[in-house]
Amino acid sequence: MALVRIAGAGLAGSAAAIAALRSGASARMWDPSRIPKHKVCGEFLTPEVQPVLEELGLWEQFLATNPARMRRMKLTFGRRSSESRFAESALGLSRYRLDALLRGEAETRGAQWIVERVPGRVDIVAHGRQFVPAGRERLFGFKAHFRGPVSDAVELYFFDGFYVGVNPVEDGLTNVCGLGPESGFKRLGFDYDALVCEGNRALAERVRPLSRSMDWLSTGPLVFDTRLTTPPVEELLAGDALQFVDPFTGTGMAIAIWTGGMAGRFAAEGRPAAEYYQSVRAGLERQNEWCARLRAALEFGWPRFLAPLVPPAWFFSLTRPKLESR
Numbered sequence: 001m002a003l004v005r006i007a008g009a010g011l012a013g014s015a016a017a018i019a020a021l022r023s024g025a026s027a028r029m030w031d032p033s034r035i036p037k038h039k040v041c042g043e044f045l046t047p048e049v050q051p052v053l054e055e056l057g058l059w060e061q062f063l064a065t066n067p068a069r070m071r072r073m074k075l076t077f078g079r080r081s082s083e084s085r086f087a088e089s090a091l092g093l094s095r096y097r098l099d100a101l102l103r104g105e106a107e108t109r110g111a112q113w114i115v116e117r118v119p120g121r122v123d124i125v126a127h128g129r130q131f132v133p134a135g136r137e138r139l140f141g142f143k144a145h146f147r148g149p150v151s152d153a154v155e156l157y158f159f160d161g162f163y164v165g166v167n168p169v170e171d172g173l174t175n176v177c178g179l180g181p182e183s184g185f186k187r188l189g190f191d192y193d194a195l196v197c198e199g200n201r202a203l204a205e206r207v208r209p210l211s212r213s214m215d216w217l218s219t220g221p222l223v224f225d226t227r228l229t230t231p232p233v234e235e236l237l238a239g240d241a242l243q244f245v246d247p248f249t250g251t252g253m254a255i256a257i258w259t260g261g262m263a264g265r266f267a268a269e270g271r272p273a274a275e276y277y278q279s280v281r282a283g284l285e286r287q288n289e290w291c292a293r294l295r296a297a298l299e300f301g302w303p304r305f306l307a308p309l310v311p312p313a314w315f316f317s318l319t320r321p322k323l324e325s326r
């Protein structure tokens with residue numbers, strides 16, 4: 001029986017192990033971090049996640065975790081807002097629950113988890129973001145859960161180089177998560193309460209009825225980059241180890257599970273890495289192009305003028321990946 005060796009047991013690594021086991025191989029994951037634990041993430045999932053989880057036999061278990069459902073999307077740029085309804089509901093689930101679901105399932109199905117950093121060469125690299133900042137200003141992310149009135153919308157607030165997402169997750173909790181430039185955080189003394197309560201009037205009104213139920217978490221520096229242009233010849237990179245794109249698309253988790261699952265199947269079946277990367281490119285090329293354009297537009301401040309004219313559904317449809325099973 002083939003053994004598939006995996007660096008990382010986050011979403012991508014656990015999905016790789018589950019897919020390898022379902023393809024008849026055995027799986028070994030190395031990961032020094034214990035779960036469940038909270039992670040900096042918007043915890044917003046687009047409908048693409050359903051077929052990706054179905055492929056791993058996990059959709060029913062996912063629904064049993066009681067994810068929140070979102071029917072609307074609202075974008076606020078400075079003082080201007082616009083809103084659209086989703087054609088299909090989006091979902092909200094904490095990383096505490098989602099990571100536990102995937103890693104637990106991998107172990108239940110027989111994957112071995114070694115609680116150490118990966119010691120050497122592996123078949124699948126799924127150890128998350130490890131891109132090195134070069135030149136550009138460093139970005140950082142932050143997040144906390146809040147209690148209070150629950151909405152059925154995902155709301156994104158863009159201001160002064162920051163954006164902050166507010167959306168429901170399970171059990172009546174609301175996730176508040178954002179990212180921005182180091183210089184902006186320094187100006188505020190890294191005071192996240194001050195940022196969400198004073199940085200933008202519409203955001204301050206949105207969070208006023210809520211009360212924070214956990215300490216703020218932060219992460220960074222964040223670097224948007226991809227290794228899809230020059231991938232390694234043999235190793236299969238999956239999830240954020242392959243690429244980290246701007247999280248405003250809300251698809252990083254679905255892509256991590258999709259690439260992880262596909263890498264697990266390719267490794268178990270001994271299929272060539274070049275074919276794997278070709279399949280990933282076919283799914284992500286259009287999204288990557290639009291994300292690069294929208295990030296550039298954000299940096300020039302254009303959305304402030306365009307937002308009232310363009311419905312959020314248009315931005316949403318442009319940044320959809322095609323996560324087809326291969």
Ligand SMILES: Cc1cc2nc3c(=O)[nH]c(=O)nc-3n(C[C@H](O)[C@H](O)[C@H](O)COP(=O)(O)OP(=O)(O)OC[C@H]3O[C@@H](n4cnc5c(N)ncnc54)[C@H](O)[C@@H]3O)c2cc1C
Binds near residue numbers: 040128240249252
């Ligand atoms: C601010 C922010 C907001 C976001 N919001 C969203 C959102 O709303 N929706 C969405 O879909 N995505 C979002 N994302 C993206 C999403 O969080 C990632 O795409 C996702 O976590 C990628 O999963 P992964 O398994 O590749 O990596 P990770 O979840 O980072 O897992 C990597 C694992 O590898 C382990 N590891 C690290 N180094 C080693 C090593 N040397 N050896 C072995 N193991 C190692 C780590 O302990 C970890 O368990 C957001 C990201 C950020 C930063």
